[in-house]
Amino acid sequence: MPQEHNIIAIASPAGAGAISVLRISGPEAWTLVASQFVSIHKKDLLKQKSHTIHLGHLVDGEKTLDQVLISLFKGPHSYTGENVVEISCHGSSYIQQEIIQLFLRKGCQMAQGGEFTLRAFLNGKLDLSQAEAVADLIASDNAAAHQIAMQQMRGGFSNEIKLLRQELLDFASLIELELDFAEEDVAFADRNAFRVLLKKISRVLRQLIDSFALGNVIKNGIPVAIVGAPNAGKSTLLNALLNEDRAIVSDIAGTTRDTIEDEISIGGIGFRFIDTAGIRDTQDQIEKLGIAKTFEKIEQAQLVVYMVDLKQCSEDMVVTTADATALAKLKKTYPKKPILTIGNKADLIPLKTLTSIQKQIPGLTPLSAKEKEGVEKLKESFLNAVNTGALRNNDSIVTNSRHYDALLRAQEEIGKVQDGLAIGLSSDLMAIDIRQALYHFGEITGEISSDELLGNIFANFCIGK
Numbered sequence: 001m002p003q004e005h006n007i008i009a010i011a012s013p014a015g016a017g018a019i020s021v022l023r024i025s026g027p028e029a030w031t032l033v034a035s036q037f038v039s040i041h042k043k044d045l046l047k048q049k050s051h052t053i054h055l056g057h058l059v060d061g062e063k064t065l066d067q068v069l070i071s072l073f074k075g076p077h078s079y080t081g082e083n084v085v086e087i088s089c090h091g092s093s094y095i096q097q098e099i100i101q102l103f104l105r106k107g108c109q110m111a112q113g114g115e116f117t118l119r120a121f122l123n124g125k126l127d128l129s130q131a132e133a134v135a136d137l138i139a140s141d142n143a144a145a146h147q148i149a150m151q152q153m154r155g156g157f158s159n160e161i162k163l164l165r166q167e168l169l170d171f172a173s174l175i176e177l178e179l180d181f182a183e184e185d186v187a188f189a190d191r192n193a194f195r196v197l198l199k200k201i202s203r204v205l206r207q208l209i210d211s212f213a214l215g216n217v218i219k220n221g222i223p224v225a226i227v228g229a230p231n232a233g234k235s236t237l238l239n240a241l242l243n244e245d246r247a248i249v250s251d252i253a254g255t256t257r258d259t260i261e262d263e264i265s266i267g268g269i270g271f272r273f274i275d276t277a278g279i280r281d282t283q284d285q286i287e288k289l290g291i292a293k294t295f296e297k298i299e300q301a302q303l304v305v306y307m308v309d310l311k312q313c314s315e316d317m318v319v320t321t322a323d324a325t326a327l328a329k330l331k332k333t334y335p336k337k338p339i340l341t342i343g344n345k346a347d348l349i350p351l352k353t354l355t356s357i358q359k360q361i362p363g364l365t366p367l368s369a370k371e372k373e374g375v376e377k378l379k380e381s382f383l384n385a386v387n388t389g390a391l392r393n394n395d396s397i398v399t400n401s402r403h404y405d406a407l408l409r410a411q412e413e414i415g416k417v418q419d420g421l422a423i424g425l426s427s428d429l430m431a432i433d434i435r436q437a438l439y440h441f442g443e444i445t446g447e448i449s450s451d452e453l454l455g456n457i458f459a460n461f462c463i464g465k
Contacts, residue, residue: 006032008103009111010096011464017091023464024108029083030072030108036060037070050074056348058087060102064093080116081123114461120455121446127444129158129459132400133460138217143268144218148397157396157403158445160208160245164201164440171197172434173313175427191421198418205411208398212407214386215399217302221263221272222386227299227330228307228323233344237307237369237380238275241379264289267383274301298330303385305338306330308364311345313353319360327361342378402457406443413437 006026012019024033024174034045039056048054053070058065066089089095092388104110114135121131133152140146149388151157171194217223226234242262263272274297298304308323330339347356358364365381367374398404419425441447 004454006103006108007111007115008100008108009116009464010100011086011116011196012091014092020089020091020096021112022089023116023267024085024087025078025082025111025119026105026108027083028107029085030074031071032103032108033087035087036102036106038069039100041177044414045070045072048072050077050252058089058099059081059430065098065102066090068242071301073376076123076125079125080119081125087456088272111463112458113216113463114458114465117461117465118458127158127162128377128454129161129403129444130155130399131446132402132457134245134465136399138462139465142218142265142270145270147271148218148399149267152399157208157398157401158370160204160396164204164447165438168438168441169432170203171430172438175431175434181273194328195418195421198414198421202411202414202418205407205414208396208452209404209411210398212398212401212404213395214239216401218269218397219399221270222303223272223274223301223305224227224296224305225301226305226307229312229320229326231308232307232309232312234307235368237305237342237344237375238273240369240372242374263299266379269386271382274312279307296338298334301337303382304330304334306341308343308357308361309345310343310349310354310357310366320356324360331452339364340385342367345370347373389391401443406440409428410411410440413440 004027006024006028008022010020011023012021018034019451030046036058037045037056039054043054045054050073054070058068069088071086075082087099087101097288115140117131117134121128122125128132129307130153133149137149137153140149226237238411261274263270283459306327312320341364343357343366345368347368355365365378367378413433413436417430420430420433
């Protein structure tokens with residue numbers, strides 16, 4: 001991966017705006033810009049200090065392209081670890097392209113997606129997991145996703161992995177040393193201390209692996225399926241949560257034939273709500289397809305909201321048979337899936353009826369989706385139903401599927417080492433499994449990497465980052 005050439009790209013969003021920022025990185029970045037820059041105060045850019053900003057004009061021969069601000073960063077104290085110049089110009093698309101074309105003629109190359117961050121990784125400014133967190137930070141659209149990406153970019157997760165890897169490496173070195181003295185039958189590595197370390201590593205790996213379930217849904221939005229009988233008010237609730245008319249609402253049962261999805265942030269966490277077709281026996285083939293999709297969405301959901309139509313409850317104040325059957329089936333089929341039961345149209349029934357229904361369905365939350373009464377309390381229930389303890393404690397949370405896969409493989413190898421230790425396996429055979437565990441740890445931070453792996457990771461970055 002050659003880094004001797006200079007690269008340029010627009011670092012701000014594409015299109016016209018008030019200002020635009022172009023970034024140049026490479027050994028000749030300062031020299032290239034200095035040759036085309038005329039300082040307002042007659043400064044020589046090449047004689048200026050790093051981390052300073054200078055006002056002047058960019059010129060192409062006799063033609064003045066724009067009045068700009070030039071930010072200078074001297075390697076290795078820059079984002080990429082190389083000489084970097086950032087040009088803040090006016091946000092005209094024409095000006096942007098004129099500046100880019102100028103420096104392309106002067107020998108720059110257009111940066112590929114993620115090439116600036118790739119250079120930061122190759123120059124030791126970031127490890128691989130921190131580099132990947134840059135893309136997650138750019139893509140974060142709620143407070144929780146932002147917090148996780150920031151924690152990872154600051155090195156919280158990778159530091160934890162590096163510490164485990166170093167401790168294992170220290171023992172591995174002693175195990176490898178024993179191989180050099182195999183004939184003397186000398187044991188350098190304390191087996192009891194090694195067992196304690198392996199137990200600790202296994203526990204931390206399990207915590208990180210388990211955190212992926214939470215991290216993945218926070219990163220992509222926690223899917224919430226809103227289910228119940230037809231005309232219970234599911235679409236009305238979706239509209240109330242989103243505060244807009246997203247779904248069609250009608251008194252006619254079976255209006256929703258397909259799933260409708262939209263996302264909002266509650267308490268800094270993204271929730272992806274899915275309004276589903278009402279569950280009932282029907283001969284309508286299209287409605288049947290919608291109901292089949294409802295069960296697919298329940299399977300995929302992290303959280304299920306079952307809506308009971310309180311108005312449909314009989315004068316005897318009994319939950320309808322259809323609701324009771326559906327609730328029992330959901331709890332039996334998905335025993336570990338959080339199911340929030342809410343009673344809609346609470347404003348249309350007497351308090352006595354509501355009290356009776358709540359006794360039959362413990363934990364039922366009454367509300368009126370139409371009048372938006374109780375909706376804010378329901379939002380609090382969503383947050384309580386999601387395990388965000390790790391997030392609140394700022395614990396390491398895994399959101400990257402590549403890291404998750406490497407952690408699983410590392411845990412498998414650690415298990416093999418533990419088994420080998422238990423049966424008194426020879427040092428040479430145990431060393432093989434230890435090396436494999438170290439390899440998978442190194443995959444996460446980039447101490448073990450390949451051109452193909454790096455290409456796949458950085459290909460997903462935006463141009464200019």
